[in-house]
Amino acid sequence: xxxxxxxxxxxxxxxxxxxxxxxxxxxxxxxxxxxxxxxxxxxxxxxxxxxxxxxxxxxxxxxxxxxxxxxxxxxxxxxxxxxxxxxxxxxxxxxxxxxxxxxxxxxxxxxxxxxxxxxxxxxxxxxxxxxxxxxxxxxxxxxxxxxxxxxxxxxxxxxxxxxxxxxxxxxxxxxxxxxxxxxxxxxxxxxxxxxxxxxxxxxxxxxxxxxxxxxxxxxxxxxxxxxxxxxxxxxxxxxxxxxxxxxxxxxxxxxxxxxxxxxxxxxxxxxxxxxxxxxxxxxxxxxxxxxxxxxxxxxxxxxxxxxxxxxxxxxxxxxxxxxxxxxxxxxxxxxxxxxxxxxxxxxxxxxxxxxxxxxxxxxxxxxxxxxxxxxxxxxxxxxxxxxxxxxxxxxxxxxxxxxxxxxxxxxxxxxxxxxxxxxxxxxxxxxx
Amino acid sequence: xxxxxxxxxxxxxxxxxxxxxxxxxxxxxxxxxxxxxxxxxxxxxxxxxxxxxxxxxxxxxxxxxxxxxxxxxxxxxxxxxxxxxxxxxxxxxxxxxxxxxxxxxxxxxxxxxxxxxxxxxxxxxxxxxxxxxxxxxxxxxxxxxxxxxxxxxxxxxxxxxxxxxxxxxxxxxxxxxxxxxxxxxxxxxxxxxxxxxxxxxxxxxxxxxxxxxxxxxxxxxxxxxxxxxxxxxxxxxxxxxxxxxxxxxxxxxxxxxxxxxxxxxxxxxxxxxxxxxxxxxxxxxxxxxxxxxxxxxxxxxxxxxxxxxxxxxxxxxxxxxxxxxxxxxxxxxxxxxxxxxxxxxxxxxxxxxxxxxxxxxxxxxxxxxxxxxxxxxxxxxxxxxxxxxxxxxxxxxxxxxxxxxxxxxxxxxxxxxxxxxxxxxxxxxxxx
Numbered sequence: 001x002x003x004x005x006x007x008x009x010x011x012x013x014x015x016x017x018x019x020x021x022x023x024x025x026x027x028x029x030x031x032x033x034x035x036x037x038x039x040x041x042x043x044x045x046x047x048x049x050x051x052x053x054x055x056x057x058x059x060x061x062x063x064x065x066x067x068x069x070x071x072x073x074x075x076x077x078x079x080x081x082x083x084x085x086x087x088x089x090x091x092x093x094x095x096x097x098x099x100x101x102x103x104x105x106x107x108x109x110x111x112x113x114x115x116x117x118x119x120x121x122x123x124x125x126x127x128x129x130x131x132x133x134x135x136x137x138x139x140x141x142x143x144x145x146x147x148x149x150x151x152x153x154x155x156x157x158x159x160x161x162x163x164x165x166x167x168x169x170x171x172x173x174x175x176x177x178x179x180x181x182x183x184x185x186x187x188x189x190x191x192x193x194x195x196x197x198x199x200x201x202x203x204x205x206x207x208x209x210x211x212x213x214x215x216x217x218x219x220x221x222x223x224x225x226x227x228x229x230x231x232x233x234x235x236x237x238x239x240x241x242x243x244x245x246x247x248x249x250x251x252x253x254x255x256x257x258x259x260x261x262x263x264x265x266x267x268x269x270x271x272x273x274x275x276x277x278x279x280x281x282x283x284x285x286x287x288x289x290x291x292x293x294x295x296x297x298x299x300x301x302x303x304x305x306x307x308x309x310x311x312x313x314x315x316x317x318x319x320x321x322x323x324x325x326x327x328x329x330x331x332x333x334x335x336x337x338x339x340x341x342x343x344x345x346x347x348x349x350x351x352x353x354x355x356x357x358x359x360x361x362x363x364x365x366x367x368x369x370x371x372x373x374x375x376x377x378x379x380x381x382x383x384x385x386x387x388x389x390x391x392x393x394x395x396x397x398x399x400x401x402x403x404x405x406x407x408x409x410x411x412x413x414x415x416x417x418x419x420x421x422x423x424x425x426x427x428x429x430x431x432x
Numbered sequence: 433x434x435x436x437x438x439x440x441x442x443x444x445x446x447x448x449x450x451x452x453x454x455x456x457x458x459x460x461x462x463x464x465x466x467x468x469x470x471x472x473x474x475x476x477x478x479x480x481x482x483x484x485x486x487x488x489x490x491x492x493x494x495x496x497x498x499x500x501x502x503x504x505x506x507x508x509x510x511x512x513x514x515x516x517x518x519x520x521x522x523x524x525x526x527x528x529x530x531x532x533x534x535x536x537x538x539x540x541x542x543x544x545x546x547x548x549x550x551x552x553x554x555x556x557x558x559x560x561x562x563x564x565x566x567x568x569x570x571x572x573x574x575x576x577x578x579x580x581x582x583x584x585x586x587x588x589x590x591x592x593x594x595x596x597x598x599x600x601x602x603x604x605x606x607x608x609x610x611x612x613x614x615x616x617x618x619x620x621x622x623x624x625x626x627x628x629x630x631x632x633x634x635x636x637x638x639x640x641x642x643x644x645x646x647x648x649x650x651x652x653x654x655x656x657x658x659x660x661x662x663x664x665x666x667x668x669x670x671x672x673x674x675x676x677x678x679x680x681x682x683x684x685x686x687x688x689x690x691x692x693x694x695x696x697x698x699x700x701x702x703x704x705x706x707x708x709x710x711x712x713x714x715x716x717x718x719x720x721x722x723x724x725x726x727x728x729x730x731x732x733x734x735x736x737x738x739x740x741x742x743x744x745x746x747x748x749x750x751x752x753x754x755x756x757x758x759x760x761x762x763x764x765x766x767x768x769x770x771x772x773x774x775x776x777x778x779x780x781x782x783x784x785x786x787x788x789x790x791x792x793x794x795x796x797x798x799x800x801x802x803x804x805x806x807x808x809x810x811x812x813x814x815x816x817x818x819x820x821x822x823x824x825x826x827x828x829x830x831x832x833x834x835x836x837x838x839x840x841x842x843x844x845x846x847x848x849x850x851x852x853x854x855x856x857x858x859x860x861x862x863x864x
Contacts, residue, residue: 003664005584005632020664022629022825040632040663041584069825097796099824122623122817123824125630134631138587145577152437152473155570159855160592160639161605161654163862173593175616176606178643182862184592184607191554191855194864197454198557199566200437200472207592207638211610222593231472232435232452364529385554385864388536392555393454393501394529423591423623430595430614432626432817 001073007041009076009086016091018073019044022126023064023099025107033061035090037072042259043128045082046072048090057093066103067126069096084259114416121423122432132260133419136253137408141205143252144226144404147245148203153228156195156202158188163382171210173221184209187401190332190386192229193362196397197389203228205404215427217416218305218354220405222425229399235334235344235361238398239320242348242357243276245402246318250274253411266413270351273316280320283342286311302328303347308354315351322346322360331372334361334396346400353410359400366390433505439473441508441518448523450505451476454558455496455531457539465493467522469504475560477514478504480522489525498535499558501528516691546848553855554864564692565851568685569840573637575684576658576836579677580635585660588627588634590620592641595814603642605653616641619833622764622818624661625794628829629821635660637836647859649848650737650786652837654857661831667766667776667793670830671752674780674789675708677834678750682706685843698845702783705748712752715774718743734760735779740786747783754778754792763804764818766793766828778832785842791832798822 004017021039028034031050036043050058064070073092078085104120105112109127117124124130148155161175161182173184188204195202205226212219228245230238250271261268281289290297293310297303302324303311312319323342326335333343345360363369369390373383408420418424423432436449453471460466463482468475482490496502505524510517536552537544541559549556556562580587593607593614605616620636627634637658644651660677662670682703693700713721722729725742729735734756735743744751755774758767765775777792795801801822805815840852850856855864 007584020827021632040586040628040630040634067825069827097826103824104820122626122820125626131630134588134627135586141587142577142581145574149574152439154472154567155573156566156854157639157656159654159857159862161641161857161862163864174608177862178645178859180862191864194554194557195566195854196472198472198563200453202472207589209593213610222591224589385552388554392531392535393499395452395501422588422627425591425593427610430591430593430609430612432595432623 005041006037006039006044006084009044009084009088010078012076013078013086014076016073016075018071018092019046019088020071020096021069023066023068023070025066026061026064028062033058035061035064035070035072035093037070038126038131040131042084044084044086044088046074046088046090046093048093052090053093060095061093064095065099065101066107067099067123069099070094071096118418118424118429119431125422128263130419132263133408133412133414134422136257136260136264136412137404137420139256140249140253140408140411141224141404143249143256144205144402146252147248148226148228151201153201153203154195154199156192156199156204157206158185158191158195158204160185160207171212173209173211186210187225188227189229189399189401192227192399193386193389193397196229196231196399197393197395201228201230213427216305217418218406220417220421220424220426223417223421224404225401226404227399227401229397231395231397233361233398234396235322235346235398238359238361238400239280239322239346242346242359242400243278243320246278246348246350246357247275249407250411257411261412264412264414270316271411274318278318278320278348279315280322281311282322283324286321289313300325300327300341305354308349312349312351312354318348318350318356320346320348329360331376331378332362332369334363335368350406350410352413353406356406356410357400357402359398361396361398364390364394364396366394437473438469438471438476438516441476441516441520442510444508445510445518446508448505448507450503450524451478451520452503452528453501455498455500455502456558457498458493458496460494465490467493467496467502467504467525469502469520470558470563472563474516476516476518476520478506478520478522478525480525484522485525492527493525496527497531497533498539499531499555501531502526503528550850550856550861551863557854560695562851564695565840565844565846566854568689568692568696568844569836569852571688572681572685572840572843573656573836575681575688576637576834578684579680580658580660583633585633585635586627586631588624588631588636589638590617590623590627590636592617592639603644605641605643618642619657620659621661621831621833624659624831625818625821625829628661628663628831629825629827633660633662645859648737649850650838652849652853652856652858655849655853656836657833658836659831659833661829663827663829665793665830666828667754667778667830670791670793670832671712671754671778674778674791674832674834675710675752678710678780678782678789679707681839682843689843693844696844696846702748703843706750710750710752710780711747712754713743714754715756718753721745732757732759732773737786740781744781744783744786750780750782750788752778752780761792763808763810764794764801766795767800780832782838782842784845785838788838788842789832789834791830793828793830796822796826796828798826
């Protein structure tokens, strides 16, 4: 008997097949057991009538515990009402390993607090919403790669272990590197600039670390980030790229994640509106909007969550805010030739979640960059190689970084980023 | 004037287009300058006659320095002898930024030692062989993902920051994690086992760390590894998967990297033979082969490079060695029911490079695993979650890990893995 994945059952209508998986839920009604079996690809209801199997098997199914591993043989019956469109009329049933009782996580997960569920993350992954979120995550990651691969970008993996800080030292994790010290990367950008000078259009997509003490629904200490970098691109070019990119990823999710959105009770309607063009607004106009909304903020300051929410307002699309104050942005940003107090940068703020992209045009003038490194009190020796990129064939170039988990949270309609990564790391959590 | 990438020039035969890039090499002969311009997508020869441009431009081109950034406008002329199949008849030429002199890396790179080139890695990336190797790496990475995505595997990213060691503590990097201590992952496998119980077929593909003091041509402290894990799979299943996987990746490289192999002077012929089936040999038979080849080894010991080379011998295909001694393998391996001194594992050894894959079937019995954790003196508390996977619906399951850089080195015919990653990290190198 060939084994079939639940996701493929509809192709086997009328046939007798075998499914291997785990007993997610059982309901018994007199002469019938309704066994919901999940195998990772989906969940199928297996209906076992007392007369369909021998007495011992019927009795066994009646005491099968939640999450026991099972092998079920039966006839595939199409049924539009069934999740996945098919159910199985059981002919044979076997328990491979009976799960211990009680299973730590109740079927009604909301009975548990999030801390408890996170402690059980290795099992919680099996829950319908967790598994659906991880499937969306996998598909979003794939669409991100497809977008760049199809446009002639080369994947380049910047190092995780780095000798210097890219965006300030307060949020760095220290690593003992043999007799030396190293830091976990906060962004591969500086390396991606070197790669763009070699390969033209490049992107990285890997884990990134921030030792941030903030404990918010938007922060993880370890998260995945995609960072494209394009030689000869200006701020306008990269804003166009960001807009097309975000739209592509959202539209692809709509094509590939409909079943998952149902499980997650995510209304896909708002996502259908995520198409170019996005609204573009300067930092200065954004500040006016914040104040008009009655949200407090200091002049020339960066935005926090309340300000970002005020800027997005009731916009159905992400909002692109460009040209922030030089003082609140990183040393490598290119100054706006029209206004030296502004840099050619852009943040993309998504409805409900806030910043999902930060990027802009990079300083390409050697002297300016030398001054900035001194001004920011960064150790010049660690940046010699970076300065070389301006000595030998400097070109305008731009790029951005998009956080995967925030994007998945936004697409899934999930309030918390922590549920959008398989094993979240936060200031208080590094287990399991 | 629209800008065109060098790789697309052939589509514009007879047209006048503009190219942006860097001057890789210049040769002048009286009334002609031959300017080789690279833009990341390829290299094009731009031919400038004295009469084609004004005097100032011709003079400027004559003193343009290596790696200066340039904009060239000209007519696309198809020429089969030219690399890429086209050259540019220059009409306009502009230097965007003149590179300082001398450029640190000579055109004839072999004049430099590898240590010097590694110190200049941010510039060395621009060299034809470095860039070609990185292009192969990007395409191999893509084919790895395609293989698993197309077979219904879900991408799952295991954590990089982990509370415990998976394969022993001697080669772990320590991280200061707020008030606590963490380790950089050596393998995501244990987490992937949890994910396989949730999603069925999963794979991870991310950076992995080994604080190995060995300074060999096969070792990096930071490298990328792909790790599939399959619920219900046995050792035989995973050997079949490994064989198909490696063959797929090599055949795809042959389809997509022909130009790069020319640059790398890599004869593609040997790669054409990498198709299933691979030769399968037990550890015990492999030992006999080692001894027959006159290579020393201790009984029941693991293999090193000399032994691996003896086992591969003059085989044109990878060799799969299965069922190693229990004592030399990790605690989580499933014991061979036929021989308790052997575990159900497999290493795949590639010609010229040695081990590229390690994997096998995982222990699925709770008591056995508890004993192994005690026997290996591992902290039980750190593995409670892992034991849960055997308490709640244990199933047979198997997986493997493949090192990306070793695979790229093998495909490129490169002796050293260090040139197969953009910014290599070794015991002595963490810069740039």
